[in-house]
Amino acid sequence: MNINNEHLKELENEAIFVMREVAAQFERKVILFSGGKDSIVLVHLAKKAFWPARMPFSLLHIDTGHNFEETLKFRDNLASELGVELLVRYVQDSIDKGRVTEEQGVNASRNKAQSVTLLDAIEELKIDVAVGGGRRDEEKARAKERFFSHRNEFGQWDPKNQRPELWNIFNGRKNMGEHFRVFPISNWTELDVWQYIMSERILLPSLYYTHKRKIFKRNDVFLAWAPFMKLKPTEEVFETEVRCRTIGDITCTGVTLSAAQTLEEIVSEIAATRVTERGGRYDDKRSEAAMEDRKREGYF
Amino acid sequence: MKLNGNGDRRSLLRFTTAGSVDDGKSTLIGRLLYDSKSIFEDQMEHLEQSSRRLGKEETDLSLLTDGLRAEREQGITIDVAYRYFATPERKFIIADTPGHIQYTRNMVTGASTADLAVILVDARKGVLEQTIRHSFIASLLDIRHIVFCINKMDLVDFSESVFKDIRTDLAGVADKLEIEDPHYIPISAKKGDNVVEPSGNMGWYKGKTFLRFIETVEINKSKNGVSPRFPVQTVIRPQSSEHHDYRGYAGRVAGGTFRPGDEVVVLPSMLRSSINSINVYQKNVNEASSGDSVAITLNDQIDAGRGSLFVPPDEMPVSSNEINLMACWFNETPLRPNGRYIVRNYSCEANCSIKSVNYKMDINSLEKNFNDSLLTMNDIAHLTITTSRPLFFDPYKENHITGSLILVDETTNETVAAGMITE
Known part of the structure; x- marks a missing residue:
């Protein structure tokens, strides 16, 4: 293990333990893969947990159609290098089938619509566990999330009726049609993730490193510009040096003005930052309980 | 947050805090997060807005931990919330739990993974029922390090004699519960005395501040037994x-x-x-x-x-199909005396039935009640279960992993109880 930080080793041991519990307790297993750093770390942990066997997971990507081109290439390469099945389901298909209606206006986002596509995919593929990169430090509704999070037959989360989780005993028993979401890196902070990426030298999409990009400012958040995005009259697109602190749907991923070129520089930057990474997520700015509401509906 | 270089060996300490409304627990956690610069600007901004909207005069740091809509609306903590902060010395995971008796199960959950428990005592009130309850749960879950923070010292004029009297009472509780190594720190979470910075108001206290204490306390990671498992x-x-x-x-x-x-x-x-x-x-x-x-x-x-x-051949665990345990009941449906449950002990599962409810604990007075066998949510009792085949286990005091178990309802699949094996 190339980990110098003792706390990272403990977090890694815990995450691998959880991954193996998932392998033992479920049948049809996927890792929810967004192309973001947290899901890349999950895949790395799964690779370590089952070596020399192939990880017993498929990768499931819920594609909003609003992607950074590079994350798709990165995703395809990673899946083929590991020899794991890559499943992609499209929000556009859900819209075309009338399962969801597309949000309109300048703030339109497909973030919420993803939940429908995800739940449809879970049903279609008979998935009984979806492993996600959610962390408790991200957001206050997530701070109450379990490692093994039960979802009823409608895919919903009931925060007031969660199963107690004691010691390291995870209860994944369920009835037909129900499923679980599992979060192996629950106890990691953003800084832990970056330190781990650094110490394990995990390959990331170059979007995480500083690059030139066309951006604009909305509600104090810098957003990456893409041709399909509607701008308000006062908003102006300009090009500058930025990097992504999180990567998700392009319409709601904030970018950070940064000069960080290396992992070391990124870690120092994160360690010194005074704003949470969700502070740059446009989707969370909508209301106090935005995350809780989306999670109840089946969000990641 | 400061960061050590690549070569540091910072470790991780998990601690639990139990407290009731008004005892200053949220303030203590808020102060730790705030003074260690673990509250971020957007969170602070958010807190200030929410506090104003709820008509509060000061920024309410408890809103930081109360994450669910129902909790914010009702102004209570329902569930265990996990919080993270780090100092250059150590990384901390806080399991923040509500302290009212109806949340005993949440306290038990938070305590199950803790290396250390923080118990707050109001300096004006001294040892209360809830102090005994929190101490009992910490000892039941066999948490190695227990720190009593005598809080609100500013409201008793930072009096050494008040502190000493409470400490004497607490030592009596600790002794009764066989808590090996209790610690006592006089603090004012609100004013910051002895939380992060040493107090200028309590020169008579020569010990560590709360933060210094949790940064430096030795955590014995190999508590889980000498016997290899x-x-x-x-x-x-x-x-x-x-x-x-x-x-x-x-x-x-x-x-x-x-x-x-x-x-x-x-x-x-x-x-x-x-x-x-x-x-x-x-x-x-x-x-x-x-x-x-x-x-x-x-x-x-x-x-x-x-x-x-x-x-190892010379360090065998106990093997039996009859197991005695202290159990905490988690479910709204009471224990069914003739019911069948699934027992999970590490990765091992078996069916089981309840042989007997031996006694129930009154966790406020620490009395054993031998005449009451109805086990409802939040109750703690001593049980004997019979398993469908022999299990291999250790007493909980010797090994928290091979000595702990959960009971699962066969029909609902819910985790209905957690147990610590006594023999």
Whole structure:
């Protein structure tokens, strides 16, 4: 293990333990893969947990159609290098089938619509566990999330009726049609993730490193510009040096003005930052309980 | 947040805080997060807005931990919330739990993974029922380090004699509960005295501040026993041409240390073998100790799988199909005396029935009640269960992993109870 930080080793041991519990307790297993750093770390942990066997997971990507081109290439390469099945389901298909209606206006986002596509995919593929990169430090509704999070037959989360989780005993028993979401890196902070990426030298999409990009400012958040995005009259697109602190749907991923070129520089930057990474997520700015509401509906 | 260089060996401390409304627990946590610069600007901004909207005069730091809509609306904490902060010395995970009696189960949950428990005592009120309850749960879950923070010292004029009197009372409680190493710190969470910075108002206190204490307290990670224990989670069989015969038993060491060459007995089959190699990803390692997630290969092809336990021949665990335990009931449906449950002990499962409810604990007075066998949510009782086949376990005091179990309702699949094996 190339980990110098003792706390990272403990977090890694815990995450691998959880991954193996998932392998033992479920049948049809996927890792929810967004192309973001947290899901890349999950895949790395799964690779370590089952070596020399192939990880017993498929990768499931819920594609909003609003992607950074590079994350798709990165995703395809990673899946083929590991020899794991890559499943992609499209929000556009859900819209075309009338399962969801597309949000309109300048703030339109497909973030919420993803939940429908995800739940449809879970049903279609008979998935009984979806492993996600959610962390408790991200957001206050997530701070109450379990490692093994039960979802009823409608895919919903009931925060007031969660199963107690004691010691390291995870209860994944369920009835037909129900499923679980599992979060192996629950106890990691953003800084832990970056330190781990650094110490394990995990390959990331170059979007995480500083690059030139066309951006604009909305509600104090810098957003990456893409041709399909509607701008308000006062908003102006300009090009500058930025990097992504999180990567998700392009319409709601904030970018950070940064000069960080290396992992070391990124870690120092994160360690010194005074704003949470969700502070740059446009989707969370909508209301106090935005995350809780989306999670109840089946969000990641 | 400051960061040490790449070579540091900062460790992780998990602690639990139990407290009731008004005892200053949220303020203490808020102050730790705030003074260690773990509250971010956007969170602070958000807190100020929410506090204003709720008509509060000061920024209410408890809103930081109350994450669910219902909690914010009702102004109460319902569930365990996990909080994270780090200092240059250590990284901390706080399991923040509500302290009212109706949330005993949440306190038990938070305590189950804690290295240390913080119990707040109001300096004006001294030892209350809830102090005893919180102390009892900490001792029941066998938390090694218990820190009593005598809070609101500013409201008793930072009086040394008030502190000393309370400390004497607490020492009596600790003694009764067999708490080995209690600590006492006089603080004012609101004013910041002895939380992060030493107090200028209590020159008579020569001990560490609260933060300094939790930064420096030695956590004995190998508490989980001297006796080596390795529960198997799953078997890794690549069946690829390169690793055709590889058969790795994946698991996390639950006690002691294992080394290649060690003789082991595989339970429940009782077959003997020896360790061929211990793998951590692509590496062979010389030893694996408590807490390490590894894969072990044996020198013989024997029957082992999920639920198996590897132990040394001369340090066998207890084997029985009758288990005595202290249980905390978690479910809204009371215990059904004739009901059948599933018992989970590490990776091992069996069916079980309740043989007897031996006594119930009054967790405010610490009295045992031998006449009441109705076990409802938040109750703590001593039970005897009968399992469908013998299980292999250790007493909880010796090993928190092989000595703990949960009961699952066969019909609803819910976790209905947590148990600590007494013998």
